Amino acid sequence: MAVEVCICLKDHLDSVEKIQDISPLEGDLEWVEDEIHTKEIAFVEVEEEDNKRKPIVVILVGAPGSGKSTFCDHVMRVSTRPWVRVCQDTIGNGKAGTKAQCLAMSVTSLKDGKSVLIDRCNLDKEQRADFVKLGQSHKVDIQAMVLDLPAKLCISRSVKRTGHEGNLQGGKAAAVVNRMLQKKELPKLNEGFSRITICQNENDVRAAMDTYGALSSADTLPSGCFGEKKTDNKVQVGIMKFLKKVDAPSKVSSDKTIPGSSSRTTKENPTLNEGQEQSGTCPLEGVPTLAFPSISTADFQFNIEKASEIIVETVEEFVNKIGNARLVLVDLSHGSKILSLVKTKAATKNIDPKKFFTFVGDITKLRSRSLHCNVIANAANWRLKPGGGGVNAAIFDAAGPELDTATKKRAGSLTPGKAVTVSLPSTSPLFSKEGVTHVIHVLGPNMNPKRPNCLKNDYNMGCKVLREAYSSLFESFASIVRHQEKLSDSSCVEPDAIPHCDQKVRREEASVAEKNKKFKGFIEVAESEKWDALDGKQNATDCGKTGGHVKKDWGTWSQALYRIAMHPEKHKNDVLEVTDDVVVLNDVYPKAQKHLLVLARAEGLERLADVGREHLPILRTLHAVGLKWAEAFIKENESLIFRLGYHSAPSMRQLHLHVISQDFNSKGMRNKKHWNSFTSPFFLDSVDVIQEVREQGKATLKDDDKLLSMELRCNRCRSAHPNIPRLKSHISICKAPFPAHLLQNNRLLHAPIKDDPC
DNA sequence: GTTCTAGAAC
């Protein structure tokens, strides 16, 4: 029991008020702490049985706009632990608050047995020291919650906000945030923290919110540094370098007890679990692993001998396509016939036992058997409904209603031979307890006359469908692994530091949709789209390559230009000019006052990636036609300035040159992608493309999607703006000269500059 | 309450 010896808050606040009168905001307040001690606010030694109710002090660390208050609000709203938010911006009741007031309030709160969230910037060690000492003197855990978000994001939020408690908003915010970040000093454990959580993007923040939000009075969080960057990027110079989707490397440790955390610490040198059938395997956390049951051999009564052959053959086909990832056939019963058959057949085929092995155990409780599988397969029913017994019932039971809900969002039913991947919400017990991030529902052939779609002993069809089922399953798993590898590669994490930690998983989950979007229509996504097997939308039938690039599989909507290029006579109302080589038309959704497209009419020339030296004549023709139109527009309106160029990765099929005026004054210019596709290096000037193709045989594409999500910067003065409306109001008045590189090599087309008569 | 963004669907 925490017992107050003596305290008079009023005395403290009186003292604090006096101090405030003579102290600068961030002055040395050590003696306040001493004063507090002399008044003696302390806890009587807390005994072991009460340790669980010990309050904690969480010191937020982050620039204005990093989301400290949002974090506090969320945690206080959802956590059952009593919290007090100590906010310097509000503590002064309208006047500027002081650190001393924050310290005093913290003391009072701890005295009341409440945990404390220190909501102030605390960006350097010195700022944090008093709060650390305070916690130490009261023998409570001091934890740091670092919101190390991109400067650009903090600035954007700060600039935008109105009514901020600390009156830091609008134009001055950017300068303040930048200045503060120059002094940023990430906390270290040796400052006195028992736990440090570093969040570097909004997904990390959400994960941390969940972790702290889940804390009841009795819960504790493991000690250590979570999400630590490999290098301390202390100085964030300027905002230009900060892209919105910065996802810095992280190294996260574990927490087995709190949902929203994950485990790694205990599994560095695992021993084989007794349930493990195959030797030579290592149940390491972090190795992507698919646990799957034998499909169709239980209730669907598929012949076990045939099934085992199909399993091993399909495994053999896939096992080398999934890197270091592992496949594990799981069965609940010891002496399982299917396991022994598969094990024997796998051995005869010399399948690497580290990549494929069998395991006896409950597929929903593998982590507790020291086998961490981030993906599990479910032998589903065609309705994708919970219940029914067997593996399906067990998985839906273990995953909670979250799986049912998430499954419904993905698909309503499943065809035999198909698989559908469902991302498990972090709130699912299977996620939090077992570290399972995805469930792949798979439906095999049914040979049981009492079940739907019985094949009536037609094993020709049955084997075909079962093989297809395993292929779909493994392909879906491979797709997940590929996504994870891409993310790992891009985050530069040390190879041994890629556990399936919660924060990483959340980042991955959040990024999957983005990755899908990036590759939408390409082979990569066609594979992941098989997650949604029933949608029938994956149409990656065209898997050929053109010009060394994966050929894009264009959707219906993206074929409009192609259709016009091939049959301009059917679009007479839309086209402005037709020749044997090109079609000119207004962009249907112009992004500027004048915005034309010059289409190449050659079949098979779908995008810039297809262009080689042999296409130089058509590139020159496109340029010449574009130039002619731009000059005509300039003649009509001398204030217009044009660029001619290509998108590195166009959305529409058929090579097309944009002829676009640089005012970008159009209601069609509506979002960041639009803006950046014409003002970032994603837009390749026609003159440069021609030169590169002539000299190198191809254009250097800049199709990194980071370019399209870059911060919004004026195309003239390069100033940053928080959103499209603000940007548009800026560019409507900005008369700054264009960046120097655009002024060279005729990249910009404009009216002749008249000689100054003076 | 409104504004804005971003993802899903097309």
Next chain:
DNA sequence: GTTCTAGAAC
């Protein structure tokens, strides 16, 4: 490419 819309931000 757009439209629609949920949800974040304010």
